[in-house]
Amino acid sequence: xxxLTQSPxxxxxxxxxxxxxxxxxxxxxSSSYLAWYQxxxxxxxxxxxxxxxxxxxxxxxxxxxxxxxxxxTLTISRLEPEDFAVYYCQQYGSSPTTFxxxxxxxxx
Amino acid sequence: xxxxxxxxxxxxKPSETLSLTCAVYGGSFSGYYWSWIRQPPGKGLEWIGExxxxxxxxxxxxxxxxxxxxxxxxxxxxxxxxxSVTAADTAVYYCARMPYIVxxxxxxxxxxxxxxxDVWGQGTTVTVSS
Numbered sequence: 001x002x003x004l005t006q007s008p009x010x011x012x013x014x015x016x017x018x019x020x021x022x023x024x025x026x027x028x029x030s031s032s033y034l035a036w037y038q039x040x041x042x043x044x045x046x047x048x049x050x051x052x053x054x055x056x057x058x059x060x061x062x063x064x065x066x067x068x069x070x071x072x073t074l075t076i077s078r079l080e081p082e083d084f085a086v087y088y089c090q091q092y093g094s095s096p097t098t099f100x101x102x103x104x105x106x107x108x
Numbered sequence: 109x110x111x112x113x114x115x116x117x118x119x120x121k122p123s124e125t126l127s128l129t130c131a132v133y134g135g136s137f138s139g140y141y142w143s144w145i146r147q148p149p150g151k152g153l154e155w156i157g158e159x160x161x162x163x164x165x166x167x168x169x170x171x172x173x174x175x176x177x178x179x180x181x182x183x184x185x186x187x188x189x190x191x192s193v194t195a196a197d198t199a200v201y202y203c204a205r206m207p208y209i210v211x212x213x214x215x216x217x218x219x220x221x222x223x224x225x226d227v228w229g230q231g232t233t234v235t236v237s238s
Contacts, residue, residue, distance in 0.1 A: 044202055044228035044231055050224030050226075051223070056226060092222055098155065099152055099153040101152045102152050
């Protein structure tokens with residue numbers, strides 16, 4: 001199975017700053033089937049990005065995804081107060097689909 | 109607005125069978141894969157398995173021997189059964205939807221294009237304890 005490693009584990013930033021989250025795969029992700037999710041405490045994950053770079057419906061354009069092969073990035077251009085949460089990457093190009101361990105974006 | 113509503117027993121004893129159901133309201137059942145995902149307390153997400161409207165399933169090999177996912181299209185519901193549970197199965201269990209389309213390129217074989225898991229259930233906390 002494909003192992004996804006997210007870095008950093010925790011990102012401490014202030015509102016208005018730029019956040020850059022990394023997701024590295026143990027082998028190439030087929031067809032760029034890489035998604036990013038946001039999860040807040042007590043809530044289900046929310047889809048942000050699919051296909052490595054396509055924003056899901058209703059997701060603000062401050063969220064962007066990039067990358068291919070084994071290296072992917074989620075960028076939040078200017079952090080809003082509601083963006084402080086845990087972010088997971090997921091590959092769904094080969095079975096079993098797998099998730100990274102998560103990156104927590106916390107208020108500095 | 110599509111909603112997934114899930115329910116099932118929240119407290120189990122070791123060796124019992126976990127049983128959860130997820131109902132789809134406000135949308136079609138076909139054209140999607142329907143998944144179960146779990147999240148142990150304070151940990152990350154683990155995919156359990158999926159099913160489509162015609163009953164085609166895929167399971168995580170780590171759980172395959174204990175998992176059954178089934179579908180009832182007449183009720184727009186799908187269900188999860190996980191047998192012989194232990195404390196390690198204690199988690200929040202989610203159901204989720206993944207849309208797909210069939211792409212028909214010229215002079216090439218058809219293939220599926222998958223989107224992410226765009227709709228999730230509210231989650232059910234399952235605790236396994238003697």
